Amino acid sequence: MDHFINIYSNHADQYHEMIAVEDVDGSLLPALENVTGLTGKHVLDLGSGTGRIPLLIHERATQVVGLELHWDMLSEQSEQCKARNGDWGLTQGDMRFLPFRNGSFDFVTAGWAIGHFTGWYSEDWQTQVRLVLEEMQRVAAPGGALIILETLTTGSLTPKPPSPGLAAYYTWLENEWGFTRQEIPTDYLFPNLEEAARYAEFFFGSDLADQVRANNWVRLPEWTGVWGKVLP
Numbered sequence: 001m002d003h004f005i006n007i008y009s010n011h012a013d014q015y016h017e018m019i020a021v022e023d024v025d026g027s028l029l030p031a032l033e034n035v036t037g038l039t040g041k042h043v044l045d046l047g048s049g050t051g052r053i054p055l056l057i058h059e060r061a062t063q064v065v066g067l068e069l070h071w072d073m074l075s076e077q078s079e080q081c082k083a084r085n086g087d088w089g090l091t092q093g094d095m096r097f098l099p100f101r102n103g104s105f106d107f108v109t110a111g112w113a114i115g116h117f118t119g120w121y122s123e124d125w126q127t128q129v130r131l132v133l134e135e136m137q138r139v140a141a142p143g144g145a146l147i148i149l150e151t152l153t154t155g156s157l158t159p160k161p162p163s164p165g166l167a168a169y170y171t172w173l174e175n176e177w178g179f180t181r182q183e184i185p186t187d188y189l190f191p192n193l194e195e196a197a198r199y200a201e202f203f204f205g206s207d208l209a210d211q212v213r214a215n216n217w218v219r220l221p222e223w224t225g226v227w228g229k230v231l232p
Contacts, residue, residue, distance in 0.1 A: 004116060005070075007203065008049070012076035016050040018199045022222070024189040028149075029056055031184050032109070035228030036145040041106040044139060046095040046132070047113020051077035053149075054088050061107070064088035067095060096131040103141040110136065111149040118165035125169065133177060137231065145230045148173065152183060152223035155200075155208045159183045159223035170225065179227035188220040196220055 007015055032038065032053075038060040045053045048066030050073050058064050066088060068074045074092055081088060093099055095110065114132055118125045136146050150166065152159035161167035173179040190196035196218050201209035212220060 002120065008070040008073050010072060011202075012050055012070070012072040014199075014202060015073070016076050016080065018188070018203060019050065019052055021190055022052075022188050023186040023224075024219070025185060025187065027184040027186055028224070028226075031182050031224075031226040032057070032147060034182065035147055035226070036107065036230060038107065042104070043107040043109065044098075044100065044105040046098075046108065046110040046136070048077060048090075049073045049111070049113070051080045053109050053111050054086070055080060055084060058084070058086050058088050065100075065105075066090050067093050067098070069094055096128065096135060098135045098139055100139045102138055103144075104139050106141055106144045107147070108136045108140050108144065109147045109149070112151060114148060115150045115166055115169060118163070118169050122165060125165070126172065129169065129172075140231055143231060145228060146179075147229075148179065148227040150225050150227070152225045154188075154204055154220065154222040155211050155217075156223065157221055159225070170227075173227050177229065179229045182226040182228070184224055184226060186222045186224040188222060190218050190220065193218055 038057050041061050042063040043057060043061045045064065045066045048054060048068045051066060054064045054066050066077060071092060074090055078090055114129055117128045121128045140146060151162060153162045161170055174181060190199065193216060197209045197212045200212045200220065
């Protein structure tokens with residue numbers, strides 16, 4: 001089983017513990033609102049995981065719906081929603097085939113999800129990603145916004161695509177689909193070095209864990225790309 005699919009299918013609780021200490025400087029919300037305001041909006045979050053984006057925006061948006069393929073992630077998000085006294089919708093599904101009507105949402109997000117297709121479908125990633133983008137556009141209302149968040153490397157002091165496949169995908173988003181990129185720091189701040197190394201190995205692998213120990217990185221540097229597009 002693919003490393004990430006295994007985590008998303010079987011270790012959602014540990015995954016959420018890790019992302020709970022991400023974005024220590026609070027860069028994500030301003031970056032989203034730099035594309036378009038959230039207040040009063042109806043938002044669909046694709047590949048919603050354990051709720052990273054819904055937890056961030058639910059108090060501002062009028063409606064939030066999270067769609068996630070992996071049941072373990074969706075179950076963890078449900079627990080996080082209850083813990084925050086949240087009230088947003090959750091549905092299990094594939095982001096390439098959305099069960100929503102045309103023009104249902106003002107704001108459609110996909111955080112750290114679509115980029116996996118460049119690895120899972122390395123020979124056919126453009127076809128697979130195109131399905132997602134077309135669905136995002138279909139369910140967005142006229143004048144609505146699309147936002148895609150992806151990694152620009154964890155464990156680097158400067159932002160950069162972590163693989164040639166992701167670099168090609170990011171360029172394609174900008175040149176073929178008209179998305180505009182923001183680059184923001186989303187560092188993790190762990191309580192101690194042991195925790196930093198443990199979570200680095202859990203999600204990113206032993207090489208990053210070794211780098212964390214060598215650099216004494218309790219604060220683990222990370223960069224995120226935020227690609228936005230406002231529809232006519």
